[in-house]
Amino acid sequence: MLKSTERFNIVSKATSDIVWDWFMAENTFWWNDNYYSIIGVSRSPGIATIDEWYQRLHPEDYERVRKKFLGAIGGDQHFWTDEYRYRKNDGSYLNIYDRGYIIRNNSGIAIRMIGSMVDMTQVLKAQKEVEESENRLRTIFNNEPECIKLLDSKGLLLDMNPAGLSMIEADSIELVKNKSVLGIIDEDYRTSFANLCQDVFKGNPGKLLFAITGLKGTRRWMETHAVPMRDGSGKITALLAVTRDISDKRKAEEELISNERKYRTLVEQAVDAIALYDANGKLLDVNTGAINLLGYSREELQHMSLRDVLTDEEIKVRPVQYEVLKTGKSTVKQRAMRKKDGTIVQTEVRSQQLPDGRFLSVIRDLTDRIKAEEELKESYKAIRTLTDHLQKVREEERAHIAREIHDELGQQLTVLKMDVAWLNKKIDAADESPLKIKMKELLTMLDGTVKTVRRISSELRPSLLDDMGLFAALEWHLEDFSKRTGLETSLVTGKEPEKLPDNIKTGLYRIFQESLTNVARHANASKITVKAEANDKMLVLSIEDDGVGFDISKVKSKKTLGILGMQERSAMMGGHYSITAAPGKGTIIVVSVPINL
Template structure:
């Protein structure tokens, strides 16, 4: 249903068109001297041209102003100009009547027409001028209200329209006084009708203003007025017309007519009142029903506000109050009726960062008398928290336009804000994924216009993002693919997903192949993912070419080649297979090839074939296959899985070889192998026995060598060395008796020769069989060996915490010789002047000796057998054989440029240590003094060589204060004589049979600690001296220096005691 105010606006437009069309029609009839308008009504002859002009101007102005929303500035100015000209014409006409003047406008448009005989031909009637003036003024002030809100244009239009309506009623009743005033010209029926329509049009053009707002109101008064007004206006006019017409026809006289008119008016009024009462009753019922509906809606509204976390508020700007609904108080966490009811109280709840913005928004809305909306953060009281609210409100002005009230609603949008935050983060993640995607992603609308593209798509197509967004999808496709593109759009509209391969044109003119997946989204856009498969297409083309080459090669090879799918069925066999079996390709495909397997091999071969397929692993089968001549040949079938780029298995590729001849050869070889193994076993047992005998022989040879070395060393030490010592003693006795210089020089030269001979003999004895090894054990021997290596330019560091070891003598000798040989290897081959020896005892009773250097090293893996056994090379094989012969082992660690480390490990012996336990130490304070030096000192000589004892006696007997009281040839005899002879001094040799000099010293001093023991030995090694002194000897003298130093040593020691 069209609203009433829109209907009235249409009436205004119709009235304006009528006010324009009728004058133009009359002017045309005048121009062509048409008489049909006069035939319609005689008053046509009374219309003045100036009247038509005034009506035309008012109609034109009303047409421009009838639609308020469409009025432009130019249109308003033109309308005001037309209305002002109409007012000017009417005002001049009234001035002519009032001041009896003629301004010359009456005869406009009368040239060539018959001028009537009236007093003022061509001049509009006074009543017509007044109506024209009123209508013109109404149009001029149409949109200009007074200060009290009234619109003068409505009153002027109402007055002017009423005058025109009265004139029409006069024409209807035939009463001239209603349309002719005095003797002046009358208002024609056309003029009255048009002026009535213009006045009605002016009122209808602005129906929502002034008193017209009452008529258009949807309240009860407005509804009743719209329903009653037509009857209240037209029924009395109709009743009057009926009364006059009947009276003029003679149906009744004047008085009855008056009574009848009064009765008709009463009846009309009574009917209207009755209608109003019935309407009010219906309206009241409707109001109650509407009130009930409103109450229900209010309840639902309250529930909706509560469920939607919304609340209303009302602010009185005059009273400075702000009222919250209960829902709003609950939304803020306030107790009922606890809100401060002021705008300041509301601002106190607003977050400090949003407070200034809220105040500015509200003040601006009040200043502009407009609606406003904003979102802000507030502090919720219970429970204490921060929330987001959205405010939508309207400033309500009073009738004067001043803002008086604000009403609005607040929404709790906390969850929405959180959702927006989550959505924003999600969009950021999507945008990041969108831009970082390895595939191109595009979005377009249904016209094909690109809406968004990622950087990968730009790089793929060679365009910038702005360039692509200005293009359409079809711009990238070749013309011949446009029809295919239309088919895809139809698929997308049907809700299907499109996946396919396309050729796209890059910016540089080259074409690329892409794999596109597209889907239409609910928002009408479609998304597509583009993957550049140009390289893949090239690879596929190359693969097809390679596959063709492979098939050609496979058909040309004599090997039986086959391919099978993931379902284990053969899909292809080469020509060699077909020629070998003599069957058709169709018969061999699928499972047909298995029919040719030998019945005895078929079940096993197929079972293994299926099991390997199930595990997706390479396999190898041997079975017998029927050949084209009906015989069976042995086949070696190897197969590998065929995989795609993503690792999935698509089938198997196999190659089969005819190994019949090899099988026969294997059978013969197996027979020969058995025979060979038997012979090898027999030869191995003989070799093992020979190796054991050789190792035992080598061990015996080594022991024999050591025995011979020790025998030779003993001979040299016991005879040659002693003779040299005695000779030096004799020579020493002869030197003081020589008076001639030449004789002294000869004696000195002879002494030097004897000294060199003695040193050489001592060195030779040490090399053949070091006495320190047998006397003090392996640790002392290794330290002595380290000192000896200095003469060869090698500085050796010995590290050990062991003094004595329960090691068998032959084992100790082998360890010593092995270490000695390794050190000489360092000197010869390592290229360094430093080495180290580490001696330790492991937890599993192994003696561990490690010889290492930082020399040039070597690669053990590169050593040949000749290198290992060559005497001039390393001799490692000899060392290893010696160590293994006594149950030990050798470990080698060497790297080129980083030195060599060789570890020898030999098990310990559980026999008693060959070294005797040391006796108790000699006390520091003697119990009694020996014979004073003024008396002769008693001396006991102990040496296992008689010549040495005789030499020493002849030396000592030359001194009057010394007396040799006895001699002993071994340590045990020396202990006995010391106990019986009670000597003051014992001259003790170290190397003696049965009991050596060190042990004899301990025993003598344990019985009589006043005795002075002087050690004596051919050897001049430091460790020998330390061992003798540790046993209790007062001083140590070498035999070669005995003739000179022995007497002095005896005398100085005894004096030191006294």
């Protein structure tokens, strides 16, 4: 027993792993010195327990590891293994592979467990890096638009990416793998290709231009760059070639002369300015439109570059994107250009790269368009100012009519009601004559008329809006709406800002009125929730219903006047109007208005 214990101690010191020993009855846990150096803790003078191990398990691994660990102990097995993350003293985690041997008594009950923890962090990191590297290379291989292939010394195909398979018209790699590529190469170039393969396997990279005929009969011109691929010992194991389909390029070169004549005719007839330039921005050719736009002669422009006609700010802030153009994409930019007389002209420039590598820009003078846009903006501004004025006039007229109805008609109806009531009292109460009945009906009609007058007056301009403020007017109108429609309503408000401008109070109240009217007409709702909140900078009003909702895109296409009117009211207050709705999901309207009190 002593020798066994001695051997165990020697092994625990000799290994680089963490060795542990758990006596379950006493719940004493022992680790070798590697534990303390790897985890970064000092050996405690007290007796360690299994709790130390549990506490350092990663929270996401804790339940899984604990369940498996206790299951092994409570079962009849003698071995337990698991992988988990284990916290070091600095808070970082190690990836641990742990294995333990369970010692049981004659009754099969676990009494002791001995095991070792192996730090797999660097191994897993290395594996992950290898996998990521392989994935990157495979992704590049599969997505590279050029043909990438591997050949052996006999010209047999070992592998080819999807772009290459597409070029040779092979539906799958299995159709061509381990077959000679010489069969698809035109006969005039087979010898040259075979010589290229031999040179590469001698360690010499090479390049070749040749033609092929694909498996489905399409002829292509190809340009390949081949280099030797070596293994870890430096031995050449394959030929790696990147091949580009240059059929379009050759065709373009053949058509360039005839296209040049057509191009010249079209360019000279174009109203817009057209400029041809190289990758350094040097102007190579221009049309008559460019001469007219910039004021230079053709000879002057051909000795200039884009830097000479673009303003300094354009060059600094919006340089010509040659790299983007080289990818085949076109760009559209608004640019400021300097004419020969020093004046600045605003232009729209459409640029692209031609097949021969040069760059072409079509330049349109925006002077007239910008002037028209400015005039349109001023016109819209004037219309909005007029609309705002008309709204104010209408509100003033509403307020005047409301006061007249309330003060004049309301008082007259009240006096008339008092007079009729006096006459009614003079008639004997027991009298059921037609006159008595008519007097009662007249009183009832007068009561209804007074209420109607009050309602009309309030709808025209609620006195609460001027006397008690916006939030009070919202509350009154919402309660009245609830009584008239039977809908459940709720209002949540904060403290109303003091000295809230009249235009904001009126505008928000009218939007609120229109929104409730829309709910009553279209929403088929059962509940409306209104919130009005404000701070020093913004007042936000929201109206939400649980109705049938609607498709906003369809409503926008119809240019609904109600919604347009609310949007315009919000814009005139400098605010923002938004509406969120979907069929079957109700509607939410939010109006945000700056108040800057």
